[in-house]
Amino acid sequence: MNLFADIRATIIDCLDALTNDGFLPTGLDFGNVTVDPPRDATHGDMATNAAMVLAKTVGLKPRVIAEALAEKLVEDDRISSVEIAGPGFLNLVLDAGVWAGVVNAVLLDDNFGKSNLGAGKKMNVEYISANPTGPLHVGHTRGAVFGDALASLLAYAGFDVTREYYINDGGAQVDVLARSVYLRYLEAHGQAVTFEDGTYPGEYLIKAGEDLKVKVGDAYVGQGEDVWLDEVRAFGTDAMMALIREDLDALGIKMDVFYSEKSLYGTGRIEAAIEDLKNKGLIYKGTLQPPKGKLPEDWEPREQTLFKSTDFGDDVDRPIQKSDGAWTYFAPDIAYHYDKIYRGFDALIDVFGADHGGYVKRMKAAVAALSDNVVPLDVKLTQLVKLYKNGEPFKMSKRAGTFIMLRDLVAEVGPDVTRFHMLTRKNDAPLDFDFDKVTEQSKDNPVFYVQYASARVHSVIRKAVEMGIDVSDLSCADLSLATHTAELAMAAKLAEWPRVVEIAAKGHEPHRIAFYLYDLASELHGLWNRGNDDASLRFLQADNIPATQAKIALIKAVSVVISHGLGILGITPVEEMR
RNA sequence: GCACCCGUAGCUCAGCUGGAUAGAGUACCUGACUACGAAUCAGGGGGUCAGAGGUUCGAAUCCUCUCGGGUGCACCA
Numbered sequence: 269m270n271l272f273a274d275i276r277a278t279i280i281d282c283l284d285a286l287t288n289d290g291f292l293p294t295g296l297d298f299g300n301v302t303v304d305p306p307r308d309a310t311h312g313d314m315a316t317n318a319a320m321v322l323a324k325t326v327g328l329k330p331r332v333i334a335e336a337l338a339e340k341l342v343e344d345d346r347i348s349s350v351e352i353a354g355p356g357f358l359n360l361v362l363d364a365g366v367w368a369g370v371v372n373a374v375l376l377d378d379n380f381g382k383s384n385l386g387a388g389k390k391m392n393v394e395y396i397s398a399n400p401t402g403p404l405h406v407g408h409t410r411g412a413v414f415g416d417a418l419a420s421l422l423a424y425a426g427f428d429v430t431r432e433y434y435i436n437d438g439g440a441q442v443d444v445l446a447r448s449v450y451l452r453y454l455e456a457h458g459q460a461v462t463f464e465d466g467t468y469p470g471e472y473l474i475k476a477g478e479d480l481k482v483k484v485g486d487a488y489v490g491q492g493e494d495v496w497l498d499e500v501r502a503f504g505t506d507a508m509m510a511l512i513r514e515d516l517d518a519l520g521i522k523m524d525v526f527y528s529e530k531s532l533y534g535t536g537r538i539e540a541a542i543e544d545l546k547n548k549g550l551i552y553k554g555t556l557q558p559p560k561g562k563l564p565e566d567w568e569p570r571e572q573t574l575f576k577s578t579d580f581g582d583d584v585d586r587p588i589q590k591s592d593g594a595w596t597y598f599a600p601d602i603a604y605h606y607d608k609i610y611r612g613f614d615a616l617i618d619v620f621g622a623d624h625g626g627y628v629k630r631m632k633a634a635v636a637a638l639s640d641n642v643v644p645l646d647v648k649l650t651q652l653v654k655l656y657k658n659g660e661p662f663k664m665s666k667r668a669g670t671f672i673m674l675r676d677l678v679a680e681v682g683p684d685v686t687r688f689h690m691l692t693r694k695n696d697a698p699l700d701f702d703f704d705k706v707t708e709q710s711k712d713n714p715v716f717y718v719q720y721a722s723a724r725v726h727s728v729i730r731k732a733v734e735m736g737i738d739v740s741d742l743s744c745a746d747l748s749l750a751t752h753t754a755e756l757a758m759a760a761k762l763a764e765w766p767r768v769v770e771i772a773a774k775g776h777e778p779h780r781i782a783f784y785l786y787d788l789a790s791e792l793h794g795l796w797n798r799g800n801d802d803a804s805l806r807f808l809q810a811d812n813i814p815a816t817q818a819k820i821a822l823i824k825a826v827s828v829v830i831s832h833g834l835g836i837l838g839i840t841p842v843e844e845m846r
Numbered sequence: 847g848c849a850c851c852c853g854u855a856g857c858u859c860a861g862c863u864g865g866a867u868a869g870a871g872u873a874c875c876u877g878a879c880u881a882c883g884a885a886u887c888a889g890g891g892g893g894u895c896a897g898a899g900g901u902u903c904g905a906a907u908c909c910u911c912u913c914g915g916g917u918g919c920a921c922c923a
Contacts, residue, residue, distance in 0.1 A: 304862070307869080317865060320903070330903075354866045355903065399923070439923045529923095556920055560847045570921065583849060583919090590921035597923045625850050626918035649851075652916080693859075696851055698916075700858070713885095714871085720885060731882045771862055783860060786870085790887095797887035800878060808882055845885070 269373045269380060270766035276303040279316055282340035291336055292326060305764060312351065312359035313760060319356040330356025367759035368747035374762055374825035376743055381765045381832055385773055386427030392608050393419040395619035397434040400508040401445045402470055404515040404674040407621055410699065411650045413690045415619040416521050417778035420836045425773035431524045437505045438529035438600055444468065446501035452477025457489055476507040515674045519683050520838055532600045541606035542588060542599065550576040550637055556584060580633035602634045609639045616645040617776065625649055646776055650695045656702040681706050684839045688715035691782045691837055714786050718830060719842050721789035724796065725827040726843040728807050732820055737813055742821040750818040752805060754798050758822055761791045765829050785833045792826050
């Protein structure tokens with residue numbers, strides 16, 4: 269049930285009727301007709317712009333169309349009054365029974381808010397995909413939280429979602445990892461080692477070194493890379509992926525697929541993807557122009573194998589093979605996305621860190637080329653996270669080892685706070701994360717505000733039970749006993765939920781869910797406090813059990829929607845605060 | 847030099863495929879608990895939506911340019 273969609277459908281029906289009457293010309297496009305909640309409550313419950321968007325093409329004044337439309341609309345018994353306002357808005361006031369229907373729908377229909385927007389379409393959401401060279405840090409955390417919430421949101425909106433992690437275990441960085449593990453291995457054998465050549469000095473590798481010693485004894489001591497590199501690389505990436513899985517568990521993230529880059533090599537799959545592009549005439553040998561501006565010091569013209577990504581909106585063509593014939597990192601990425609298309613996904617989403625911004629166009633170009641423009645790829649970039657402690661910026665440095673890890677963050681503030689806070693911002697806006705503020709249990713901390721609303725509802729319900737009021741079956745509550753303006757406003761807010769879900773899902777913007785939940789909680793806290801001034805608005809009416817049941821039905825519905833919303837964000841709702 | 851993202855109240859940020867008088871929080875000021883959690887609520891002041899043009903019934907939103915900030919820019923992933 270989506271009340272806004274229902275009313276919009278009714279408006280379209282009325283417009284069709286006006287067309288049949290000959291009032292409107294045939295063949296009009298009603299696509300721009302919208303139904304929105306008005307910003308100002310005095311403008312009624314819903315507003316439509318129908319008259320204004322049609323005025324020009326029809327050649328009539330907006331108010332003339334509005335009047336004709338209003339005449340049709342008032343015939344609908346859900347609509348109690350229609351008012352023409354401003355330049356031609358139609359403001360609708362809905363019958364109180366409509367809001368009762370919303371509350372009932374929330375309580376009785378587990379699918380309230382869910383949408384068939386996705387229509388079961390297969391959607392692949394790839395996120396995190398951090399290199400398997402160490403545990404996840406704060407930057408990864410944002411992408412993790414965002415991608416996970418987005419995936420849940422899309423599933424809620426009716427898509428068949430696959431959550432996927434691409435393991436970059438095929439490039440030079442895993443060789444570096446292997447050498448670093450080897451150094452720790454030597455160290456475990458009592459040797460003094462130094463970390464040079466960009467090897468990873470992180471302490472998290474100490475255990476990997478020790479474990480390797482347990483596994484192979486001293487077999488690799490004093491041996492050259494040709495003996496141990498392959499083995500240690502596999503050993504190291506497995507160890508690092510185990511750490512990363514621990515981090516994902518800590519945040520409550522469950523991936524459906526871990527896809528290995530390495531699995532693409534030596535199996536002909538990269539070649540197959542490139543062959544596909546070649547058949548489309550998009551692969552050629554050529555030499556790129558030097559970049560404008562600052563020239564790299566060792567620049568020299570080189571002939572490479574290039575992908576004609578400029579045919580699909582990229583700025584320059586991109587190399588897929590190095591001059592020595594080896595694949596660039598782009599080639600396996602092409603093959604990986606080719607595989608996603610081959611697996612039958614209708615749409616792809618990649619969640620990257622902001623430092624991959626320059627990679628977006630070529631990836632989109634590749635997917636467009638491989639799928640003949642059929643499979644859309646949306647790339648969401650998550651901006652940087654700035655950490656603060658005691659109001660001071662908390663600098664991260666890989667070298668100094670003051671890198672904040674996901675596990676430290678979650679241990680400090682908990683997964684729920686981490687998730688909610690990172691979702692109260694658009695993905696493409698930088699994010700401040702202040703340790704002191706987010707651990708505070710106050711209005712500064714929206715997650716507690718929302719949780720508090722939910723806890724309040726359950727507190728009331730507990731109290732009602734103590735009073736001996738039966739709240740086990742609220743479906744028979746007489747909701748006409750809770751029709752104060754403030755109570756109807758609460759129900760109206762609930763009616764927006766399915767609409768918010770659709771807007772958020774269409775835009776791939778999970779932060780809208782977080783903001784809506786905050787608004788909904790605010791509405792509940794407000795209604796609660798109205799009870800201070802107006803005793804008839806208190807939820808528990810000792811001398812009026814039917815009214816109490818109606819009011820509890822209303823706020824119970826609020827807690828249900830909060831549960832759904834927090835569920836999308838990956839946060840567990842609470843019934844009690846402590 | 848080029849590309850992408852961003853610029854909204856003192857501060858941190860929302861703002862729906864273009865809609866009505868641009869909204870929250872925070873800070874500041876004034877009020878509200880003999881009810882179920884005051885971890886809350888109500889009210890007030892605070893804006894050239896970076897700037898300038900353009901598109902139209904209507905622009906914070908779309909287009910162009912300028913200014914300011916971030917990120918990335920051939921055989922690194």
